[in-house]
Amino acid sequence: MAHDSAHTSNTKRIWVVFGILTVVTLVEVVLGIIRPRWTVETYFVGMKILNWIFIILTILKAYYIVYAFMHLEGESGAFRWSILTPILILVPYLLFILLLEGDYIHDVFRYGIMKWDF
Amino acid sequence: MDATAQNVKAESIWKGGNQPLNASYGKIMMWFFIVSDALTFSGFLAAYGFSRYKFIETWPIADEVFTHFPFLHGVEAPMYYVALMTFILIFSSVTMVLAVDAGHQMKKNKVAIYMFLTIIGGLIFVGSQAWEWKNFIKGEFGAIETKGGQILQFVDAETGKQIALHEFATASPTERTQHTRSKGLWFVSEKSLPSYTVSDIQNAYAEHPNVLIRTQEIVPNLDKLKASPRVSDQVLAERLETQLVNSDAFGQKAIYKREFSDERIKSAVAVVEGANLVHNEYGNRLFADFFFFITGFHGFHVFSGVVINIIIFFNVILGTYEKRGHYEMVEKVGLYWHFVDLVWVFVFTFFYLV
Numbered sequence: 001m002a003h004d005s006a007h008t009s010n011t012k013r014i015w016v017v018f019g020i021l022t023v024v025t026l027v028e029v030v031l032g033i034i035r036p037r038w039t040v041e042t043y044f045v046g047m048k049i050l051n052w053i054f055i056i057l058t059i060l061k062a063y064y065i066v067y068a069f070m071h072l073e074g075e076s077g078a079f080r081w082s083i084l085t086p087i088l089i090l091v092p093y094l095l096f097i098l099l100l101e102g103d104y105i106h107d108v109f110r111y112g113i114m115k116w117d118f
Numbered sequence: 119m120d121a122t123a124q125n126v127k128a129e130s131i132w133k134g135g136n137q138p139l140n141a142s143y144g145k146i147m148m149w150f151f152i153v154s155d156a157l158t159f160s161g162f163l164a165a166y167g168f169s170r171y172k173f174i175e176t177w178p179i180a181d182e183v184f185t186h187f188p189f190l191h192g193v194e195a196p197m198y199y200v201a202l203m204t205f206i207l208i209f210s211s212v213t214m215v216l217a218v219d220a221g222h223q224m225k226k227n228k229v230a231i232y233m234f235l236t237i238i239g240g241l242i243f244v245g246s247q248a249w250e251w252k253n254f255i256k257g258e259f260g261a262i263e264t265k266g267g268q269i270l271q272f273v274d275a276e277t278g279k280q281i282a283l284h285e286f287a288t289a290s291p292t293e294r295t296q297h298t299r300s301k302g303l304w305f306v307s308e309k310s311l312p313s314y315t316v317s318d319i320q321n322a323y324a325e326h327p328n329v330l331i332r333t334q335e336i337v338p339n340l341d342k343l344k345a346s347p348r349v350s351d352q353v354l355a356e357r358l359e360t361q362l363v364n365s366d367a368f369g370q371k372a373i374y375k376r377e378f379s380d381e382r383i384k385s386a387v388a389v390v391e392g393a394n395l396v397h398n399e400y401g402n403r404l405f406a407d408f409f410f411f412i413t414g415f416h417g418f419h420v421f422s423g424v425v426i427n428i429i430i431f432f433n434v435i436l437g438t439y440e441k442r443g444h445y446e447m448v449e450k451v452g453l454y455w456h457f458v459d460l461v462w463v464f465v466f467t468f469f470y471l472v
Contacts, residue, residue, distance in 0.1 A: 058467040098164045099164075102171030106171055
């Protein structure tokens, strides 16, 4: 078997991670219901602060799921990076291209001379 | 399989015997499958982001679309149920990782119990998703669609709350019935007809002076628009200020004053009740398309995850892994199950929160 006897019970860590995930989800839901006005009105790099908070919290949750539950933290470095690198390069790249283009098309709709809501 | 998963002595290093990544073949392949699937989902969500940025000022507000909670009829419960679903899925991930942990200690019964709990959690989640779909497809209020494809909803002038078509409109008697294959041409059929015709709604609107029209537009920050150097922004700000009831309600859907509502309703061409891939009463058409596609694809993953979990569960009970000497198979399906949870975390954020 790949990883061997070194594996002892991890139950405590599992429950701690579960607690973190639950708290983060609760914070997200509460923020989503209250929607504090300044977080909605203030923009940072073209996005509302509130949405930045949601995205950062989501990435935090993703980190705990992948590292603790999927046990990526216990894999060898080479394996870990062979999984993470493609995602970390391709996803931001795709998002950058598509969101910028979407924003551009929005501007064309809004400020272009063509009327599209007739 | 066994040959690839075994630790082989160093002398056979040139025969594929070594494990540079220190993981078995099956586990590596499961991880690489997950990477490719993660990229697929990223593509979907990025496409969603693209369309949303494109229509950022008219996109439906999720809080107003998903307001149902089981057994609480008429109570507005924005997102509570989705939050509960998320929690259930995260919890089923916990039981899965506990099953893997018990597997490492070769505790067959514990593995079986935790696998069973995971399956139950997965089934509850898929069921909840089906229920969400049902509510989404059925719709609650109904709306009309204009020639330009815009959705117009109706609100009560006093409360500002959305009102359903059946609350103020009456269907005029009509001889037109849904065409099915059993009546008339056997090779021609049509979708179910809306309960009202466009003129029913227009007449009812004329009779009810307290009904106003709500459009897809989201009220912008008018002060910012007025300060904008672009003339078209200033014109827009002025137009909204004169025409809207709620021009100060930043971030909410625009409600038009009665005289301007009158103009809007003239351009109605269709009555929309509920949602499908072509029309939906919630607003932008793409919203329903992405909802069906992304949550549907995720739901399909959950469903296959449950099926795989059931197979592994029976293998555990039959003692297959006990005989094999290790529970790595549980670990591999566990990876898949956590991945499904991981995807949902992102879908939850981008569909319901952002």
